[in-house]
Amino acid sequence: MNEQRIAWAITGAGHFLADCAARVLRYGAVDVYLSRAANEVIRMYRLESCLEGEHLRVRRETLASSPAVAGFARGLYRVLVVAPATSNSVAKFTCGISDSLVSNLFAQAGKSRVPIIVLPTDLAPEMTSTGPHGDLIQVYPRPIDLENTARLRGFPGVTVVDSVEEMADCLAGYLA
Template sequence: MKIIWAITGAGHLLRESIEVLEKLSQKHRITITTTNAAQEVLQLYGQNTKIQEILEKNPENQLITEKEQQHSYPFAGKITHTKYDLIILSPTTANTTAKIVTAIADNLITNIIAQSAKAQIPAIIIPVDQKEGPTTTILPPHINKTNCTQCNKCIPACNFNAINPPHINQQKCTYCKKCEKTCPQNAIKIGEEITLHIRKIDAQNAKKLEEIENITTTTHPYNITRIIKKIEEKKKEN
């Protein structure tokens, strides 16, 4: 299949999304598209190197960024007359979800969804704000600069040369937590969980996505492979 995988500026479910993206890229031709916010978040969570690895493994894969597209988003316009089999949007911020359900197409990703609807290309969307109420998400590795005394005890604990107090190299960190355990000041946080509250309106918008033609929603990126299998089976029947 020829797939467009769009990434927005959400940290929640980002690592899981990239994991599934990497697996799909071994079988399908993938065009990765990112918003400006997504580029920042990929860097923050150390996932931009994963994107580069995916691109390098298959020369047919490509990356289209919002910054490269300027304001007319010519790539999105080409979707209506270029053969793509599927659009995947994961993870999807509440902001992007709200724009899609209200038919606003003012950036690269929302334009892609709008154009895919015109071309009747199926889309799978994973919104991050799905259910009203408390939800848990994981922060990227970081060091509390106030607590850090730069004693440097954490440096030899890291087997990947990822830590240089008070900074952590997100690209090299593997979340092994060895540095965190050696810190006498409890200044290092690896995989720290925080609780956020999902607004009612954001949960309602996520639900409204299900009412839009050609869009399938699911709660987790790990469900994408199963949905693709159903799409392929339906395509064979037709």
């Protein structure tokens, strides 16, 4: 089998986005999957150039059936990273919904027993985030958002991380 790649899903979250986009470039063989919202939010934050690297293959959400996820069953991927993960996508993960590109990646990675690392945006009842224009914003995740993050921590094969640094450490463990 050829070298296994990293599948890295980016959802439409501003929180952690700049750090995640910068991190993605550090890895050797990555397929980046953008949700429709991610495609928009990345443009709002003017981060498109962060996703231009020879070793990156960027795929956008266009088709409803997400045929790209077949790579998990074929053994193409060593690990799935979802970072950052919106409250919307985390809610879908915990409910077993797979009706979008990223929720399909999550489901198919699970069904293929490929390990998954998730960095949710909703980690605490209050957080300071940075808006598209560099402005600081106070965000108060709802109990349902925090409950979903907590539920995800109990999923087999899924590691929920609390920071970009923890995500990088966890990923290094899978790539060693």
